[in-house]
Amino acid sequence: MALQLYKIATVEVGSAGASSIDFTSIPQGYTDLKLVLSGRTNKAQPQENIQLYFNTSNSNFSFKMIIGDGSAAASYGTSNSQVADVPASTMTANTFGNMEIYIPNYAGSNNKSFSLDSVDEGNQTTVYSYLTAGLWSQTAAITGIKIAPAGANNFVQYSTAILYGIL
Amino acid sequence: MTTPTAIEVDCSTGVVTERPLTAAEISQRAADQAAFEVEKAKQQEEAEALEAAKASANAKLAALGLTTEEIQALTK
Numbered sequence: 215m216a217l218q219l220y221k222i223a224t225v226e227v228g229s230a231g232a233s234s235i236d237f238t239s240i241p242q243g244y245t246d247l248k249l250v251l252s253g254r255t256n257k258a259q260p261q262e263n264i265q266l267y268f269n270t271s272n273s274n275f276s277f278k279m280i281i282g283d284g285s286a287a288a289s290y291g292t293s294n295s296q297v298a299d300v301p302a303s304t305m306t307a308n309t310f311g312n313m314e315i316y317i318p319n320y321a322g323s324n325n326k327s328f329s330l331d332s333v334d335e336g337n338q339t340t341v342y343s344y345l346t347a348g349l350w351s352q353t354a355a356i357t358g359i360k361i362a363p364a365g366a367n368n369f370v371q372y373s374t375a376i377l378y379g380i381l
Numbered sequence: 382m383t384t385p386t387a388i389e390v391d392c393s394t395g396v397v398t399e400r401p402l403t404a405a406e407i408s409q410r411a412a413d414q415a416a417f418e419v420e421k422a423k424q425q426e427e428a429e430a431l432e433a434a435k436a437s438a439n440a441k442l443a444a445l446g447l448t449t450e451e452i453q454a455l456t457k
Binding site for chain 1: 386388389390391392394395397402410416417418421
């Protein structure tokens with residue numbers, strides 16, 4: 215049977231901006247979750263990392279990531295859940311980056327492994343792409359996902375996050 | 382300073398709420414930012430150490446008589 219994709223919820227940031235986007239009370243009846251973000255922040259830099267929370271926690275994460283910046287590639291391992299990059303204030307105006315997280319078996323009782331990719335967008339030499347393997351070492355079902363700019367900044371207007379459930 | 386605002390969507394009802402962060406959330410946000418700065422500094426240090434090691438290794442290879450092309454061939 216073909217995969218079936220259901221839109222659970224959409225958040226579009228208004229003119230006041232948002233310090234975080236928080237999906238709560240996620241229904242447990244799907245097989246997998248997919249979260250997509252079109253985002254930009256107001257940090258006074260070209261890029262900003264995105265911080266990830268499951269069930270309001272940013273602990274018990276581990277990541278392996280490959281990062282390309284347009285001229286070189288590097289790989290990192292980290293336990294900090296700052297795992298993607300989107301454009302910020304000094305990046306080309308009106309450009310938004312993309313991030314996607316795929317979480318299989320989010321409602322199960324095993325630790326949660328997931329994949330994440332993101333790209334900046336902008337007319338400049340250095341833009342980043344991330345390919346990340348993530349593990350959340352918790353057996354609790356995922357009932358909430360929050361994303362926030364890692365530098366305590368705000369998502370700007372027209373940033374959009376959509377959560378999908380997959381059967 | 383304006384209190385930061387969070388956007389919450391209750392996926393069981395579809396209700397979207399914009400609310401100011403609580404004091405605890407603001408405190409956590411500051412702690413997360415501090416951790417982020419530490420992590421970025423660590424990554425930067427690691428990247429710089431790697432570049433320095435590469436430069437040192439290349440210099441030693443050149444001192445042994447390898448050409449630039451030969452060194453590049455080794456490191457590709």
